[in-house]
Amino acid sequence: MSHSHVHDPADLAEVAVRPAARVALLVSLAVAGLATVLGLVLLWPSGDPQVEDPSAAFAAPGVTFHKADVTAVAPACESAEASAQGGEDGQRCGAVRATVLSGSREGERISIQVPPEVSSSGLRAGDRIEVMQLPDSGAEPTGTEQQFSFFSVDRNAPVGWLALAFVLAVAAVARLRGVLALVGLGFGAFVLVRFMLPALLEGSDGLLVAVVGSSAIMYVVLYLAHGLSIRTSAALAGTLLGVAVTALIGVLAIDRTRLSGVSDETGSLLSTFVTDLDFQGLLTCAVIVAGLGVLNDVTITQASSVWELRGVAPELGRAELFSRAMRIGRDHIASTIYTVVFAYSGAALSVLLLLYFYERPALSLVSTEEIAEEIVRTLASGIGLVLAVPITTAIAALTVEGPRVRVGAGATSHRAG
Structure with a gap:
C-alpha cells in the first residue's frame, strides 16, 4: 500500500x-x-x-488432518429439512464426495457434509479439501461421515500462483x-x-x-x-x-x-x-x-x-x-x-x-x-x-x-x- x-x-x-x-x-x-x-x-x-492444554488449542486430542481430492459436489441445501433427505443417487444435498490422500484411510472414498456457503462458492470436482479424521473408538465403523468432517478448502495452489504473479509483476516493473x-x-x-x-x-x-x-x-x-x-x-x-x-x-x-x-x-x-x-x-x-x-x-x-x-x-x-x-x-x-x-x-x-x-x-x-x-x-x-x-x-x-x-x-x- x-x-x-x-x-x-x-x-x-x-x-x-x-x-x-x-x-x-x-x-x-x-x-x-x-x-x-x-x-x-x-x-x-x-x-x-x-498455553493451556496446547493439544486442545486447535482440535480435540487424537484428531488428524488429511488432504482429499473432490470427486463430486452436490448442490447446497435449501433448508435444514433438505439436508436430511437423500437425492435420487443417494447423495444428500450439501455433500461432497472425495478421495482421502493420506493417513490410515488413504485411498478411501468418503462423503461429508459441507456448509452451504462452501457448496455455493464454486467448489467442484478436481479441487482439494482438508478433512479432519476422528480417532478410532474401537467400535465397528458406522460410515465415513462419523469419522471424517470438513475443515477447509485447500487454497495453497491458487494463493501460491497469485503470490508468484505479484513477485513477477514487481520484479518486471x-x-x-x-x-x-x-x-x-x-x-x-x-x-x-x-x-x-x-x-x-x-x-x-x-x-x-x-x-x-x-x-x-x-x-x-x-x-x-x-x-x-x-x-x-x-x-x-x-x-x-x-x-x-x-x-x-x-x-x-x-x-x-x-x-x-x-x-x-x-x-x-x-x-x-x-x-x-x-x-x-x-x-x-x-x-x-x-x-x-x-x-x-x-x-x-x-x-x-x-x-x-x-x-x-x-x-x-x-x-x-x-x-x-x-x-x-x-x-x-x-x-x-x-x-x-x-x-x-x-x-x-x-x-x-x-x-x-x-x-x-x-x-x-x-x-x-x-x-x-x-x-x-x-x-x-x-x-x-x-x-x-x-x-x-x-x-x-x-x-x-x-x-x-x-x-x-x-x-x-x-x-x-
Whole structure:
C-alpha cells in the first residue's frame, strides 16, 4: 500500500549535507539502533508460550488432518429439512464426495457434509479439501461421515500462483528496487513470525514488542529498498519518531476508550488458551504495526522532496524549503488518509454490514467493541502518519546544506541562512 514518488538516489547525489547535522543524525540513529538490538535480545521469545492444554488449542486430542481430492459436489441445501433427505443417487444435498490422500484411510472414498456457503462458492470436482479424521473408538465403523468432517478448502495452489504473479509483476516493473523491497518484506515477515508473535504469546509487553519489532523492520526495509544515504537516514529518523507518536496515541486512546482488545470470536478463543496474553497490549501492537507501510511511504517521500527542492533551488532558505516540501506533504497526506480509512473499512466490511442491519443510531454503533477498535486503530495510526510528515520534513530541511546565492550561470555561493 504505497504510492511514493521517490527518485533514484543517484539523481540526488549532488545535494550537500551539513557535517554537524550528518553526525547528529547518524549518532541518533546509532543509539536507536543499539536500543533496538538490545530490545530484541531482552524480549526474544524462549519458545515456551503459556498455553493451556496446547493439544486442545486447535482440535480435540487424537484428531488428524488429511488432504482429499473432490470427486463430486452436490448442490447446497435449501433448508435444514433438505439436508436430511437423500437425492435420487443417494447423495444428500450439501455433500461432497472425495478421495482421502493420506493417513490410515488413504485411498478411501468418503462423503461429508459441507456448509452451504462452501457448496455455493464454486467448489467442484478436481479441487482439494482438508478433512479432519476422528480417532478410532474401537467400535465397528458406522460410515465415513462419523469419522471424517470438513475443515477447509485447500487454497495453497491458487494463493501460491497469485503470490508468484505479484513477485513477477514487481520484479518486471520495479526491477532491482522492487526485488530489494520484496526481500525487505520477507525480513518484516520473519520479525513478525519469529519475534513479535511468540513474544506476545509469552506475555511480553505489547507496546515494547511493537516498538522494538517495528524499529528493526524499518532499519532493514528502508536501507535495503532505498540505499545507504543521509536522505534515507533522515526518512528513517522521521519514521522512528512517527512510530513513537503512534505508540503514544495508541496507548492513550485504548486506555481512554476502555477497549479490552477482545472484539470477536477469535479473540475470545485465544483468551481461552493463552493465559498470559495482554489483549490491550496486543491491540496497541496492532495499531503500531498496521501503520508501518504507509508511514514508510510518506517519510521517504518527504525526505526525497526536500532533497529534490534543494537540488533545483539551492537559494531557498530553510523555512521556505520546509514550506514548499510541506505542500507536497499535504497532498500526500490527503491521498494517504483515504488509503488508510478505506483499507480498514474494507477489512471490517462484514462487521459494518451486520451492524447496519441492527438499525441502531450511528453513534451507538461507534461504542461497540468491534467498531470502536477499528476506529481507534485507524485514527491512532492516522495521527502518527500525519505528524510524521512535518517531523521528517523538518529533519531533512535541517540536514541538507544551507541556502546558496546564484552568482552566475550554474554557479552558486553560500549565504547565511
